[in-house]
Amino acid sequence: MAGAKLKMWALPGAELTVPKSLLMPGGGDELVKGPCPSFLIEHPKGLVLFDTGCNPKIIDDPIGYWGEFARHLPVKWSKNETLDKQIQGIGYKTSDVKYVVLSHSHLDHAGGLTYFPKAKFIVGSNELRYAYWPDPDRRWAFILDDYLPTRNCEWIEFANDFDLFGDGLVQFLLTPGHTPGECSLLVNLPNRSFLLVGDTVGMVEMGFDSTRQVTMEHMQYHIGAVRRGAPNTHIIGDMPYNSDCDPDLALQNAQLLIDAGADSVKLEGPKCEVINRLVTNGIEVVGHTGLTPQTAANFKQVGRDEKDAERIVDEALRIATAGAFMIVLEHIPDALAETVTRSVPVPTIGIGAGSSCDGQVLVINDAIGMGDRWPPFSRQYAYVGKTIIEAAEIYVSQVRDRTY
Numbered sequence: 001m002a003g004a005k006l007k008m009w010a011l012p013g014a015e016l017t018v019p020k021s022l023l024m025p026g027g028g029d030e031l032v033k034g035p036c037p038s039f040l041i042e043h044p045k046g047l048v049l050f051d052t053g054c055n056p057k058i059i060d061d062p063i064g065y066w067g068e069f070a071r072h073l074p075v076k077w078s079k080n081e082t083l084d085k086q087i088q089g090i091g092y093k094t095s096d097v098k099y100v101v102l103s104h105s106h107l108d109h110a111g112g113l114t115y116f117p118k119a120k121f122i123v124g125s126n127e128l129r130y131a132y133w134p135d136p137d138r139r140w141a142f143i144l145d146d147y148l149p150t151r152n153c154e155w156i157e158f159a160n161d162f163d164l165f166g167d168g169l170v171q172f173l174l175t176p177g178h179t180p181g182e183c184s185l186l187v188n189l190p191n192r193s194f195l196l197v198g199d200t201v202g203m204v205e206m207g208f209d210s211t212r213q214v215t216m217e218h219m220q221y222h223i224g225a226v227r228r229g230a231p232n233t234h235i236i237g238d239m240p241y242n243s244d245c246d247p248d249l250a251l252q253n254a255q256l257l258i259d260a261g262a263d264s265v266k267l268e269g270p271k272c273e274v275i276n277r278l279v280t281n282g283i284e285v286v287g288h289t290g291l292t293p294q295t296a297a298n299f300k301q302v303g304r305d306e307k308d309a310e311r312i313v314d315e316a317l318r319i320a321t322a323g324a325f326m327i328v329l330e331h332i333p334d335a336l337a338e339t340v341t342r343s344v345p346v347p348t349i350g351i352g353a354g355s356s357c358d359g360q361v362l363v364i365n366d367a368i369g370m371g372d373r374w375p376p377f378s379r380q381y382a383y384v385g386k387t388i389i390e391a392a393e394i395y396v397s398q399v400r401d402r403t404y
């Protein structure tokens, strides 16, 4: 059952810079940035918070709160981004939160527990005991002050998987390993629909032989038209060829598409610096890899040999890391699309990439059978082109017969 009434917000918390060796065995000294997010889930029976990030005291005094170890964990976080402020930003108060599910009790997850003295806390069994008495070599990662003030709060320990509301929408899964009582939440969010105003419009509506001739003005015109027809649907606008070749130009052009009516923009290829610039300036980005028509020599399937397949997986990962919230995979083998879908942390949308993608997109002109030539992967659910010609022929003959 899809959770028609469920909503979820990802709340970014502090950003920690850590050596890779801390995250994986043999990771080395290379420094990586890691987020410490929380997730707020709105269920008809109550608000659920998954994880609470770091304690805000580390903004001013990380060594005072975390101890000497904090010297090795540089923090980037502002007082405007603390968990209570983010929950307020959505329109709730911290006291509205009914359940706090704690994935585990490390310092980057349990730091905000004290915001919710009235909530029920849910953890995997043995987690609390371990948080108070961890193995000595791990003790630095557990801060007693994170959970000591909640000692008299209501804590529930689950020793098995548990369906939180009995409707399959939010499921507690016991996933021990990182700590003895570590858990995960499986959240069954509703499906979403998007409209993509693609630069394919140049070929299927405007008579060009490639998408490269499509200009910003063309895209603004078409996005505006779609917005007027679909005032409440998320519209993704395609960045035309060369409109996104450097971060400054891309930001300027993406803003023009947003002003024309788009909610987000899509751009082709692993232009990670561009994606990052747009996202950090508040513009949501959809990535696109596999066949990328703006630069492709032909429209044949790509990713067939091992090297090309590796390139596509790598590009998809880089696009997601740069901040895209979704990735279009075009005309690649089904098995490769499945690999990419499993590898990236964001939804994949397939066009000629098989049914294992998280979602699908088709050019509407192809799907309804406009014109007389369609990509091999596109199904025709009607032959509207034929219907138009038949109607026009009847009209012309009636005019000639003077019966109209």
Ligand SMILES: [Zn+2]
Pocket: 104, 106, 178
């Ligand atoms: Zn941890």
